[in-house]
Amino acid sequence: xxxxxxRQHRAALVTAAATFAAFCLALVxxxxxxxxxxxxxPLGLTNNRPADYLGYVLLAGPTxxxxxxxxxxxxxxxxxxxxxxxxxQSVSRGRWLTGHxxxxxxxxxxxxxVAAALYHQxxxxxxxxxxxxxxxxxxxxxxxxxxxxxxxxxxGVLARRVLTAATLAGVTVTVVEVLADLVRPYLxxxxxxxxxxxxxxxxEVWTLASGxxxxxxxxxDGAVVGCTRDDAACLDNxxxxxxxxxxxxxxxxxxxxxxxxxxxxxxxxxxxxxLWRRTRRI
Amino acid sequence: MSLLDxxxxxxxxxxxxxRRFHRTWALREADFAVPAGAITAVVGAxxxxxxxxxxxxxxxxxxxxxxxxxxxxxxRRRPQPAVSHLGQSRPLYDYLxxxxxxxxxxxxxxxxxxxxxxxxxxxLGELSPTARVRTLSGGERVHLALALALGPHPDVLLLDEPLxxxxxxxxxxxxxxxxxxxxxxxxTVLLASHEIDDLADTCDHLLLLDxxxxxxxxxxxxxxxxxxxxxxxxxxxxxxxxAHDVVRSRHTGRQLTALVRxxxxxxxxxxxxxxxxxxxxxxxxxxxxxxxxxVPA
Numbered sequence: 001x002x003x004x005x006x007r008q009h010r011a012a013l014v015t016a017a018a019t020f021a022a023f024c025l026a027l028v029x030x031x032x033x034x035x036x037x038x039x040x041x042p043l044g045l046t047n048n049r050p051a052d053y054l055g056y057v058l059l060a061g062p063t064x065x066x067x068x069x070x071x072x073x074x075x076x077x078x079x080x081x082x083x084x085x086x087x088x089q090s091v092s093r094g095r096w097l098t099g100h101x102x103x104x105x106x107x108x109x110x111x112x113x114v115a116a117a118l119y120h121q122x123x124x125x126x127x128x129x130x131x132x133x134x135x136x137x138x139x140x141x142x143x144x145x146x147x148x149x150x151x152x153x154x155x156g157v158l159a160r161r162v163l164t165a166a167t168l169a170g171v172t173v174t175v176v177e178v179l180a181d182l183v184r185p186y187l188x189x190x191x192x193x194x195x196x197x198x199x200x201x202x203x204e205v206w207t208l209a210s211g212x213x214x215x216x217x218x219x220x221d222g223a224v225v226g227c228t229r230d231d232a233a234c235l236d237n238x239x240x241x242x243x244x245x246x247x248x249x250x251x252x253x254x255x256x257x258x259x260x261x262x263x264x265x266x267x268x269x270x271x272x273x274x275l276w277r278r279t280r281r282i
Numbered sequence: 283m284s285l286l287d288x289x290x291x292x293x294x295x296x297x298x299x300x301r302r303f304h305r306t307w308a309l310r311e312a313d314f315a316v317p318a319g320a321i322t323a324v325v326g327a328x329x330x331x332x333x334x335x336x337x338x339x340x341x342x343x344x345x346x347x348x349x350x351x352x353x354x355x356x357x358r359r360r361p362q363p364a365v366s367h368l369g370q371s372r373p374l375y376d377y378l379x380x381x382x383x384x385x386x387x388x389x390x391x392x393x394x395x396x397x398x399x400x401x402x403x404x405x406l407g408e409l410s411p412t413a414r415v416r417t418l419s420g421g422e423r424v425h426l427a428l429a430l431a432l433g434p435h436p437d438v439l440l441l442d443e444p445l446x447x448x449x450x451x452x453x454x455x456x457x458x459x460x461x462x463x464x465x466x467x468x469x470t471v472l473l474a475s476h477e478i479d480d481l482a483d484t485c486d487h488l489l490l491l492d493x494x495x496x497x498x499x500x501x502x503x504x505x506x507x508x509x510x511x512x513x514x515x516x517x518x519x520x521x522x523x524x525a526h527d528v529v530r531s532r533h534t535g536r537q538l539t540a541l542v543r544x545x546x547x548x549x550x551x552x553x554x555x556x557x558x559x560x561x562x563x564x565x566x567x568x569x570x571x572x573x574x575x576x577v578p579a
Contacts, residue, residue: 003389007382008375084373088340089390089430090363281344 001091001099009104012069016108023115026054031122051123055132058119061112062148062177067170069108070152073100075165097279109145116141128253129206131181138257143264148173150271157278187259190246197243210245218244293318293438293470298348301334307494308334314499321464323481324474325565326491332474333370336440340367352438363394366436370443372427376416380409383426391434400433420447432463439471482561490568497568509564512540514554530567541567
């Protein structure tokens with residue numbers, strides 16, 4: 001089964017390795033040339049550091065993994081009916097499934113995780129709470145990749161057609177990634193601090209929301225009190241006693257990271273469980 | 283419906299086996315048993331459930347009702363290195379070469395694979411080892427698929443239309459290869475085919491399917507013995523004949539021909555001719571009971 005899976009996914013695996021090599025080369029070139037200042041493109045649409053473009057590639061990584069590598073793993077066999085070949089040649093469904101997942105699916109995921117780790121090391125992207133930085137931190141790229149793999153493979157078995165499976169898997173993973181970015185701040189309860197109006201935070205603090213405090217009551221973020229921040233007399237007259245800020249200190253980085261990892265692992269396991277159930281009925 | 287006596291030595295057994303696709307039953311309440319070493323012709327019209335039955339026995343499909351047992355085990359429970367299935371769609375990897383496909387057979391059947399034998403079978407079809415599977419003709423695909431099916435010397439061979447798409451010469455060659463293997467290894471063979479004539483001399487058991495139901499199942503010689511082909515003068519079916527199971531009756535000119543299944547003693551009056559039916563006659567009578575012959579006898 002290993003030889004079959006390797007022979008079958010050889011082209012995809014070579015493509016994954018070539019993409020990884022190109023990514024590493026780009027990373028080496030960028031760090032050698034020290035292109036750290038933003039560069040505008042000829043059309044003037046963006047104004048980013050060159051390294052950010054590699055970050056965007058990594059941001060789209062799970063979607064690409066799911067659509068291009070994971071979805072065709074099983075869908076191609078089912079679409080052409082060739083799974084019957086293996087299954088009628090004394091290969092169990094479990095071996096058929098794990099063979100494809102481990103030989104054809106896992107290597108691209110691992111390459112993606114390594115690429116993300118290298119990127120994190122070499123480029124040191126933005127502040128820690130930035131979506132692009134968070135997505136390549138610690139174990140998150142690995143679990144995002146595993147999630148993409150299981151979702152792609154699941155849709156492959158459900159749709160039984162490469163194109164449909166790739167589309168559905170790509171869309172699903174994108175939606176989950178966007179949702180993850182939206183709920184990320186609330187995976188771990190943020191601190192709410194009361195402080196003088198003039199206090200400022202270090203760049204390491206992830207501020208989510210803030211507002212004025214009036215008579216022990218927290219006014220909503222953006223509530224208008226009719227004073228500028230530095231007009232102490234005006235604020236006094238309005239009964240403002242200070243400000244509140246909802247934030248994650250850098251100490252929250254680790255729990256936030258592991259909770260997000262756990263969510264991805266749970267989603268991946270759920271997809272794998274469904275995949276196993278469907279495979280048994282093939 | 284005739285049930286085969288299960289004397290314990292059966293290699294394949296089905297009980298209440300049924301498979302429904304959406305609202306259509308492809309196979310219904312199939313009860314039969316095939317003794318080890320038997321060569322069974324699985325016959326029936328298109329869509330009578332032959333392929334469905336063989337897929338179920340190979341564990342490639344799930345029954346809706348009932349269960350099947352192959353070599354004493356549920357065919358879905360574990361991979362069956364001892365069971366080979368040659369599917370009608372000949373599922374082969376188009377982008378592999380002949381040699382790679384045979385290598386796959388070896389990799390996937392480590393303990394049982396007989397490399398020289400599989401190679402000989404491939405050579406029988408004059409397959410070039412370096413040819414890609416996608417460039418093979420229908421007949422060449424059959425030879426390659428057969429090499430993979432027979433290569434592990436299976437104890438049970440499930441062959442779905444192995445002769446379809448072959449020229450008469452190749453048909454004889456393939457059939458001889460199958461029977462040679464069966465004779466040598468004592469394998470149990472279930473062979474689904476439209477080519478009833480080809481099977482007549484080679485099979486010792488019969489499984490006749492009609493619209494998803496098992497109409498006849500059992501050893502061929504007693505089944506043929508049970509049936510009589512009677513020819514008499516045209517007219518109503520006489521009462522002495524109606525006491526038995528008239529499978530098909532038809533008028534040809536001034537003659538009435540009836541294929542009957544004896545339900546007891548049958549004394550044929552002198553003016554009637556009684557013949558033992560051949561396998562094709564028996565099968566046709568069951569599959570097409572209403573047919574009126576257009577060719578005068």
